[in-house]
Each structure stands twice: as C-alpha cells, then as structure tokens.
Amino acid sequence: MDEPKAAKQKKTWHKKVIIFLGALFVLGVISLVAIAVVQNKPLPKNIKYGIVLDAGSSHTSVYIYEWPAEKENDTGVVQQINECKVEGNGISSYGHEPLKAGLSLQKCMNKARQVIPEKQQRETPVYLGATAGMRLLRLTNATMAEEVLSSVENTLRSFPFDFQGARIITGQEEGAYGWITINYLLGNFIQDSGWFKYIPNFKPTETSGALDLGGASTQITFESKREIESQENSLHFRLYGKSYDIYTHSFLCYGKDQALRLQIANSIKDATDSILLDPCFNSGYRRNASTNDLYSSPCISKLRIPTAPSTLDIRGTGNYQLCKRNVQAIFNRTHCTYSHCSFNGVFQPSLDGTFGAFSAYYFVMNFLNLTNEQMSLDKVKETVERHCSRPWDEVKKDFPKIKEKYLSEYCFSGTYILNLLEYGYGFSSENWNDIRFLGKIKDSDAGWTLGYMLNLTNMIPAELPYSPPLSHAGYTGLMVFFSILLVCIILTCWLSFRKPKCLHKGII
Ligand SMILES: Nc1ccn([C@@H]2O[C@H](COP(=O)(O)OP(=O)(O)OP(=O)(O)O)[C@@H](O)[C@H]2O)c(=O)n1
Numbered sequence: 001m002d003e004p005k006a007a008k009q010k011k012t013w014h015k016k017v018i019i020f021l022g023a024l025f026v027l028g029v030i031s032l033v034a035i036a037v038v039q040n041k042p043l044p045k046n047i048k049y050g051i052v053l054d055a056g057s058s059h060t061s062v063y064i065y066e067w068p069a070e071k072e073n074d075t076g077v078v079q080q081i082n083e084c085k086v087e088g089n090g091i092s093s094y095g096h097e098p099l100k101a102g103l104s105l106q107k108c109m110n111k112a113r114q115v116i117p118e119k120q121q122r123e124t125p126v127y128l129g130a131t132a133g134m135r136l137l138r139l140t141n142a143t144m145a146e147e148v149l150s151s152v153e154n155t156l157r158s159f160p161f162d163f164q165g166a167r168i169i170t171g172q173e174e175g176a177y178g179w180i181t182i183n184y185l186l187g188n189f190i191q192d193s194g195w196f197k198y199i200p201n202f203k204p205t206e207t208s209g210a211l212d213l214g215g216a217s218t219q220i221t222f223e224s225k226r227e228i229e230s231q232e233n234s235l236h237f238r239l240y241g242k243s244y245d246i247y248t249h250s251f252l253c254y255g256k257d258q259a260l261r262l263q264i265a266n267s268i269k270d271a272t273d274s275i276l277l278d279p280c281f282n283s284g285y286r287r288n289a290s291t292n293d294l295y296s297s298p299c300i301s302k303l304r305i306p307t308a309p310s311t312l313d314i315r316g317t318g319n320y321q322l323c324k325r326n327v328q329a330i331f332n333r334t335h336c337t338y339s340h341c342s343f344n345g346v347f348q349p350s351l352d353g354t355f356g357a358f359s360a361y362y363f364v365m366n367f368l369n370l371t372n373e374q375m376s377l378d379k380v381k382e383t384v385e386r387h388c389s390r391p392w393d394e395v396k397k398d399f400p401k402i403k404e405k406y407l408s409e410y411c412f413s414g415t416y417i418l419n420l421l422e423y424g425y426g427f428s429s430e431n432w433n434d435i436r437f438l439g440k441i442k443d444s445d446a447g448w449t450l451g452y453m454l455n456l457t458n459m460i461p462a463e464l465p466y467s468p469p470l471s472h473a474g475y476t477g478l479m480v481f482f483s484i485l486l487v488c489i490i491l492t493c494w495l496s497f498r499k500p501k502c503l504h505k506g507i508i
C-alpha cells in the first residue's frame with residue numbers, strides 16, 4: 001500500500017531533524033573532549049633553581065635544587081638535582097689561612113655553573129650556612145671566624161649567581177630546618193587539603209621527629225604534645241594552615257668527632273705515659289694524636305691536663321663493654337631542674353612519634369647494616385659489639401675502599417650512637433623501631449639545607465594556598481561525563497514523550 005504524500009514528507013522531515021540532532025550531539029561531544037585535551041596540555045616547564053652550601057665541621061657540600069616555578073608553594077615539589085662534595089676539610093679548618101676557605105669552594109661552584117642553564121644563573125639564589133665547626137671557631141677566635149666567612153663570601157660573590165649571604169646558623173635553626181626538610185620530603189605537610197578532611201575520623205598525617213648527628217654537634221627535634229618547659233627549646237611554626245609546637249635542642253660538642261675527642265681526653269686522666277689503650281678502636285689499630293690539637297677544641301679545654309704528653313700513641317683494644325663505659329662518662333645525667341631531662345641538665349619532653357635519623361646516624365648504621373626497620377635494639381647492640389671485637393687487619397682487608405678515618409671510627413661511632421639514643425635521649429627497646437635511618441628521601445639528602453632554602457625563599461606558606469577540591473583534569477573529566485549524560489537524558493525524554501511519527505509502530 002502506498003504511503004500518503006503528506007505522511008511521506010513528514011517522515012523525511014523527521015528523519016532530517018534526527019540526523020541534525022545526532023550530528024549536533026556528536027559535534028558537542030567532540031568539542032567537549034577537544035576542550036578537555038587542549039586545556040590539560042602540559043604548560044611549558046618553567047624551572048627555577050637554588051643553591052645551598054652546607055659548611056659543616058667535617059666538610060662542605062654544595063646542593064643544587066630545582067622546582068617548577070608555577071608550583072612554588074605546593075609541598076614536595078622542590079628536589080635536589082646535584083650534590084658536590086668540596087675537597088678537603090670543613091671551612092672552620094682554615095682559621096689560620098682564611099683565603100684557602102674561599103678557594104676550596106671554587107671547583108664545586110664551577111660545577112654549579114655547568115648544571116644550571118646560563119640564562120637562569122643571575123636569578124638563582126645562593127646561600128651558605130655554616131654549622132658547629134664555625135660555632136666552635138667563633139668561640140676560640142671570633143676574628144678568624146669572621147675572616148673565614150668573608151673569604152667564602154668573596155668567592156661566592158665572584159660567581160654569576162644571586163648571592164644571598166654566608167652566615168653561621170644557630171643550633172636551633174639547624175634542628176628546625178632539618179625537621180622541615182624531612183617532613184616536607186616525606187609529604188607530611190599535605191594532609192589537610194582536598195576531600196580527605198571531610199571524611200569522618202580522618203586522622204591528619206603526623207610529623208616525624210628529626211635526629212641529626214654531625215661531626216661537632218647533634219640535634220634532636222620533634223613535635224611535642226606536652227608543655228615545653230624551657231623557652232630556648234621551643235619553636236612554633238604555622239605551615240600550610242596548621243600550627244606546630246616543636247621541641248628542639250642542639251648539643252654543641254656532641255657531634256661524633258667532638259664526642260670522640262671528649263672520650264679520648266677523659267681517658268688521658270688515667271694515662272701515665274704516652275700510650276693510650278682505647279677500647280673504642282679495633283684491636284691492632286694505632287694512631288698518633290697531638291694533645292695540643294686535641295685540647296685546641298673549646299669542647300675539651302676544661303679537660304686539659306697540663307702534664308699530658310705532647311703526642312699520644314693511641315692503641316685500640318676493641319672492647320665494646322669498656323668503650324660503652326667510656327662513652328657514657330661523657331653524658332652527665334646527675335642534675336635536672338625540669339620535670340624531665342635528656343643529659344647535661346637539658347630539658348626534653350618524653351619522646352613522641354616516629355623519628356628520621358640522618359647524617360652520621362645514617363653513615364654509621366648503613367655501614368654496619370643496621371638500617372633495617374625491623375631490627376631489635378638487642379640485635380643492633382650485638383652487631384656493634386661484634387664489629388668492635390674484630391681485629392683491625394681483618395676490617396681493613398674487608399673494606400679496602402672505605403676511607404681509613406671513617407673505617408677506624410665505626411666501632412666508636414656505633415657505640416656512641418647507641419648511647420646517645422638510649423642513655424642520652426631515652427630511646428628503649430620499646431620505641432627503637434620508631435627510628436628510621438635515612439640517607440635520602442626521594443633523591444634529596446636528609447639534612448637542614450632544603451628546609452633553610454624553603455624558608456628563605458618563602459616557599460612554605462603559613463596558610464594553605466586555595467586549591468579547588470578537584471584537580472583540573474578531574475574537573476574536566478566530570479564536566480564531559482555529565483554533559484554526555486545530560487544530552488542522553490534529554491534525547492531519551494524527547495524520544496519517549498514527543499515520539500516523532502516516524503517512530504510510531506507501522507511507520508518504521
Ligand atoms: N661515609 C661517611 C661520611 C662521614 N662520616 C662521618 O660522619 C660525621 C658527620 O658528618 P657530617 O654529617 O657531614 O658532619 P658535618 O656536617 O660536617 O658536621 P656538623 O653538622 O657538626 O657541622 C663526620 O665525623 C664524618 O667523619 C662517616 O663516618 N662516614
């Protein structure tokens with residue numbers, strides 16, 4: 001049967017409308033996807049750089065950091081891209097020839113010129129922070145310390161970077177910046193952003209305490225829920241919209257090199273001749289030490305014995321138990337005017353949370369294979385004791401590539417670390433596994449330098465920068481999804497309520 005002409009025309013007209021609407025719909029979806037793709041195309045990378053020189057007591061390191069300019073205030077975006085270890089000893093060893101302090105930095109600064117693109121060098125800030133070695137030099141001879149600082153300043157000014165200053169940082173700053181560095185790198189400041197904070201019972205990330213063991217000083221820093229009874233140990237930070245009450249203390253003279261000197265100087269009391277039997281060195285190990293040099297440190301001056309021989313012939317006996325006794329003698333735990341002390345009358349609240357231990361803590365524990373998080377305190381002690389009892393010849397044969405200065409001191413260092421943590425700070429077998437020995441975190445060295453730069457470049461905001469709850473990609477994705485959904489619903493509704501005649505039974 002032939003269709004009437006009018007109905008045929010209507011059918012063609014409806015068909016055209018549907019085709020037109022379908023095409024419009026497809027075009028709409030394509031446009032939305034295209035917008036999403038174009039909008040999410042990564043912007044050309046605009047990288048910024050920063051240089052920090054860590055002028056420590058035993059050596060200087062030059063660190064180069066980079067970060068994407070547009071994400072400056074986000075957490076965890078700054079990363080270390082290079083470390084250059086300056087040859088020779090720390091800058092404080094150049095007290096008598098200050099010009100050489102500046103010269104010693106040349107090589108590593110030239111390296112920095114190769115790493116940082118030329119057109120960005122002028123805007124790259126350079127900071128030098130000197131720590132305990134320079135604090136001690138300043139105590140012995142303030143003029144020498146000034147001369148060393150101006151020598152390094154002159155060198156740094158001669159490079160095409162934006163020199164921002166060379167200074168001796170305080171022990172408090174050293175502790176605080178170490179704490180900021182590790183918590184920034186561990187991502188512990190991210191917690192309160194995004195949707196997570198709306199989840200019931202959501203627990204914000206806790207911060208990790210920081211334990212730094214240098215050559216001349218050692219720092220302990222952690223967030224404390226208890227009252228901090230002494231003003232000089234208390235810090236208050238507001239970072240990313242959250243307040244932190246921090247306990248920190250820096251023990252000058254309790255870095256591992258000065259602690260070894262203290263231990264040796266204490267033993268001289270019993271020395272009748274120039275031979276000094278030292279249980280903290282492996283048996284068979286010998287070294288000569290000048291008492292003049294030993295007593296030159298302000299850490300030891302009170303222990304000076306005028307009748308002491310000018311040169312000491314130190315001979316290792318490798319006895320952990322005796323070494324432990326000698327090491328404990330350098331911690332004074334007899335007086336405390338607060339509710340709780342660590343040692344030498346210094347206030348310390350009880351230990352809270354987990355800790356990241358770096359610098360010499362890591363070097364030593366890594367050498368002794370003791371960085372495993374599951375290892376018990378007893379097992380650690382056993383390992384150090386075993387290492388101390390090994391003859392020096394054997395140790396040297398097993399580790400021919402390790403510098404003799406480091407290798408010869410691992411028995412002392414292991415014993416010292418155990419005593420500092422247990423006897424000094426009060427760690428025990430119960431909370432031993434709360435300590436993580438860290439060298440690097442995501443390719444950046446754990447240490448105070450990164451925190452120092454973040455602070456001086458104002459890269460850590462006090463308040464949380466406004467960030468929409470969804471990322472841009474998430475937002476665009478959802479937009480596309482809901483637009484498609486909406487179009488589908490409208491089409492379905494239209495088809496079911498205003499069913500075009502062409503869809504009526506019998507027509508199609
Ligand atoms: N592979 C290594 C490297 C270093 N050390 C020792 O570790 C100690 C601390 O080194 P470091 O953290 O670099 O101390 P500094 O920063 O130089 O000292 P400070 O922070 O006290 O100024 C030094 O005694 C150094 O001899 C070590 O035993 N093994």
Ligand SMILES: [Ca+2]
Nearest residue numbers: 056131214359
């Ligand atoms: Ca250091």
